[in-house]
Amino acid sequence: MYTLYSMQRSGNSYKVRLALARLGIPYKLVEVDILKGESRTPEFLAKNPSGQVPLLEVAPERYLAESNAILWYVAGGSVLAPEDRIVRAEALQWMFFEQHSLEPNIGAAYFWIALIKGGRELQSHAIEDWMENGYRALGVMEKHLARHPYFVGPHFTIADIALYAYTHVAEQCDFDLTRFPAIRAWLDRIQSEPGYVTMDWQPQPLALAQ
Ligand SMILES: N[C@@H](CCC(=O)N[C@@H](CS)C(=O)NCC(=O)O)C(=O)O
CATH class of the missing domain: 1.20.1050.10 (Glutathione S-transferase Yfyf (Class Pi); Chain A, domain 2)
Incomplete structure (x- = not known):
């Protein structure tokens, strides 16, 4: 199952939540409060050196950053991602x-x-x-x-x-x-x-x- 590192009020994170909901894909949600510096801890930076959300763990220890890249990944093969x-x-x-x-x-x-x-x-x-x-x-x-x-x-x-x-x-x-x-x-x-x-x-x- 995917794990999504996200902040509720982040528009970039919302893109991914919206796509996953629309596709009916289950996932674990981890709230990261960027206002408290939680995306800049050594642990988070080891996952995403950009220190930003959203971040998707697509497989154990395999992370994908950049909201629009994540959209292509989660929607790949579905009606949401054009193939032509x-x-x-x-x-x-x-x-x-x-x-x-x-x-x-x-x-x-x-x-x-x-x-x-x-x-x-x-x-x-x-x-x-x-x-x-x-x-x-x-x-x-x-x-x-x-x-x-x-x-x-x-x-x-x-x-x-x-x-x-x-x-x-x-x-x-x-x-x-x-x-x-x-x-x-x-x-x-x-x-x-x-x-x-x-x-x-x-x-x-x-x-x-x-
Ligand atoms: N281009 C990136 C931008 C991501 C981004 O700016 N994330 C913000 C929240 S919306 C963030 O995590 N900021 C925390 C920081 O830069 O320390 C994307 O589309 O995912």
């Missing part, structure tokens, strides 16, 4: 976009504004850039979603999961989504997907690590 060469490349295109245009801006704003007490004041110099670049990323997504129901092909895939994680909390960190109707409709579509779970959801207690 061009569709797969399109999924990768959006997942790279998520990592370089969305997560560093909306993810950073979410972390400092929604999770860290006093974070808004501490990061006042950076917030303007995050807002400007975050809105630019939302604009790109809006254009695509105005013409397509999902990011890749006609179905929900891991590309949607990757982009959903931080977009669905954007309003918690000052982004106004009222001017992005296609994004809002897509958020609603994802929430009505079978197996959808919220960011607060955890697997059944039996699956929780001791």
Whole structure:
């Protein structure tokens, strides 16, 4: 059984919980509080030298980091992971976009504004850039979603999961989504997907690590 090292309020960790829930894959969940430095202990760094969650133990002592790589691994062979060469490349295109245009801006704003007490004041110099670049990323997504129901092909895939994680909390960190109707409709579509779970959801207690 997989062991997922995750933090409940981390969007990157939520991607993996959402995919595992949708696929009905059981796993052990280990909560790592990055705010208490739990991802920077020698024990954790031995598992993931980047000192970050999510981290998936795929087999004893074999660890996989990077949320989007984990999504490809857990969803491999399922309907969530496109196999057709061009569709797969399109999924990768959006997942790279998520990592370089969305997560560093909306993810950073979410972390400092929604999770860290006093974070808004501490990061006042950076917030303007995050807002400007975050809105630019939302604009790109809006254009695509105005013409397509999902990011890749006609179905929900891991590309949607990757982009959903931080977009669905954007309003918690000052982004106004009222001017992005296609994004809002897509958020609603994802929430009505079978197996959808919220960011607060955890697997059944039996699956929780001791
Ligand atoms: N590119 C990585 C980013 C992972 C990441 O930034 N994780 C954050 C939580 S969302 C973390 O663990 N931060 C703790 C730290 O850097 O010390 C991914 O997609 O998994």
